[in-house]
């Protein structure tokens with residue numbers, strides 16, 4: 001029987017990588033659980049509040065996006081809009097060309113991964129260097145992040161040491177501290193030489209036009225101290241209505257992502273640097289990017305737009321832990337990615353239509369999500385969509401026959417009895433939809449079809465005076 | 469996922485035995501009957517019941533699943549609580565069904581059934597108000613909270629009941645929040661991941677050397693014991709209804 | 721149609737199709753965001769110290785203490801922001817005091833002392849602003865950064881700090897030294913920013 005692509009990927013995954021992904025994700029889950037538990041006891045009221053604020057925001061996105069545009073403009077920020085991947089790349093390139101920028105430093109931003117910005121800029125003669133340590137390693141390895149918060153979860157220190165040696169950053173040395181120091185020395189020159197900084201944003205406040213950027217390494221801060229032009233690529237869903245809402249989200253984001261109360265650097269930006277400030281961009285541009293988000297808003301999976309990209313759902317996900325992020329064949333892995341990636345793919349939905357199947361629907365993702373996204377429900381809706389679009393689904397038996405059986409009690413009872421000889425078991429009958437596959441790694445209990453019914457019917461006494 | 473259950477007033481209940489008990493685990497259904505009758509419930513077992521339709525629902529075939537759910541709604545007419553010895557099937561009724569019927573004209577009937585659906589342990593503790601179990605059972609057990617009871621009162625209710633049985637010890641094990649890997653058709657469409665998840669769960673459970681593994685869901689237990697058996701490391705399993713019933717039997 | 725109009729049109733279409741729209745929830749920030757361990761009695765200053773240390777930061781009783789520690793920890797030169805220039809004597813006793821911070825000094829000056837706008841007690845965070853920081857680089861590039869906290873700028877919670885965000889285009893909250901756990905999940909301090917982050921009150 002054909003298996004799902006993600007299962008095949010997991011089966012052939014390097015055991016070392018699987019172990020790294022698993023233990024690192026588990027540690028993330030553990031830290032999140034500890035800090036939220038000790039700080040809030042039950043974090044659910046806070047998670048649900050955050051979810052409600054985001055749901056309200058995306059369902060009033062026309063107002064808030066317009067308001068954000070006004071506030072940003074009033075702060076002296078130039079606001080641009082981009083519908084597609086191509087538009088977004090072009091918008092960045094245009095700004096760079098108009099401002100005479102040839103060298104870019106980048107702070108980690110998932111949306112720039114979505115539009116493969118680095119490759120595009122390089123093709124157009126602009127040097128673009130990732131500055132987050134993990135992202136930098138991804139870049140020199142021509143690899144892809146396997147986690148949205150911890151991009152090199154799938155690499156070990158030996159891999160990294162080899163890459164650094166190859167890039168001329170010193171002799172082979174796999175001590176994490178040495179690796180970090182070498183990156184520090186190399187990248188600070190890049191910040192100082194660069195003309196422009198490209199960043200994302202974690203939140204944009206509609207009422208004030210404040211953008212919030214969080215990092216632990218301080219790379220985005222350095223990007224915004226070394227360069228003269230700042231370009232922020234921001235998904236249209238990143239808004240929150242009021243400054244005060246930031247207290248809710250900042251209290252959740254780092255705790256959910258890394259188990260910290262706050263990330264080390266939390267920047268609130270509302271425009272270019274002050275004229276008196278010697279370091280920092282002289283102009284700021286915001287590019288609001290659609291790239292499938294507006295279609296997602298129009299779909300029955302719009303709740304996924306609440307996501308604040310904390311990564312908690314992938315840390316806790318047992319499928320992600322076994323398969324690793326690359327198994328999802330897209331920028332966003334894990335439960336988030338299983339919903340968002342096929343949605344953002346638009347017309348390419350069919351290519352990623354198997355992602356929503358990669359879940360036992362255990363619901364752990366929903367339980368940890370700081371904005372309480374009902375991810376299992378969304379996975380189910382997408383499975384339904386895939387079915388309606390007649391996408392193939394290896395391993396899933398057709399359910400039409402089963403529905404016939406399950407709506408005809410006489411037939412059902414006969415099947416129950418007939419099943420005693422297992423060969424006669426109707427092939428579609430759960431709980432063994434694909435018996436052979438089941439039996440490869442598990443045994444099956446003895447068939448006792450109809451036994452309960454006959455006991456129930458034939459027992460002598462009924463009611464509360466019967467002795468158990 | 470949360471469920472709104474209409475408060476229980478009478479002692480009449482409708483039993484949905486689940487297809488798994490119908491096919492394999494007759495003693496679990498039987499124990500459920502015995503436990504409920506011990507508590508003074510009058511049980512009705514609608515003969516026409518088949519399956520809750522979850523396999524079709526989870527596989528995305530909502531047309532097929534809705535057909536089955538309509539049959540279920542018809543079969544379980546009335547207003548008595550519907551009690552199910554499975555958190556997963558209960559969740560299908562109170563959560564899955566309303567989701568697949570969102571845009572259907574008969575959504576209200578489906579919601580009405582959802583509102584009177586109870587998972588067994590939740591029903592005993594929060595429906596009937598019983599928090600102490602009679603009897604005695606001398607055993608060390610591990611308890612696996614089935615994932616479809618996340619966000620409901622079923623897990624705490626089961627632990628409350630088990631914890632109140634004299635002689636019964638519940639051993640905590642690692643990564644308890646992780647799924648066992650069953651997931652319905654997931655278990656055969658993703659056999660590698662499903663098997664790895666199951667083995668991980670088994671490792672944690674076996675470390676506590678339990679006399680048996682208890683759960684409110686036979687599907688998880690079927691998968692886990694099936695894996696353990698295949699690997700020659702048999703695992704004793706019990707549904708919570710069996711544990712409650714056995715405690716009554718062992719009691720002097 | 722411009723990209724802007726296309727996006728707005730799409731959003732409006734999506735939203736108009738909704739049968740109902742979620743309302744903005746009513747909430748009390750302090751009630752939902754205050755950690756339950758936050759001791760009611762503990763003073764902000766004590767709390768700040770404790771939390772700063774908890775993030776891997778250092779707290780000093782006095783400028784002199786700070787200067788002595790910097791030397792002990794290996795710093796040789798220190799830049800003092802104009803607001804703290806009057807502390808030069810304390811620092812000059814241990815280190816070479818550099819009067820100005822320039823871009824070409826990024827790798828030459830070991831330590832910098834700048835003045836924070838304020839601090840958050842519950843998280844051990846210092847609040848820096850563009851207007852209060854003589855050079856963004858000075859508070860970032862040196863291995864040692866000391867943010868001097870004016871007692872009057874100390875607030876208790878993250879919620880209070882958000883409510884009192886100053887009107888400044890470049891505010892940054894710094895909570896401990898620069899960190900990464902990218903390589904095998906191992907915590908390393910001092911990635912791009914300071915490897916040592918400290919404070920004392922003024």
Ligand code: SF4
Nearest residue numbers: 307308310311313369
């Ligand atoms: S879906 Fe939720 S848990 Fe997952 S990354 Fe987004 S906010 Fe975090």
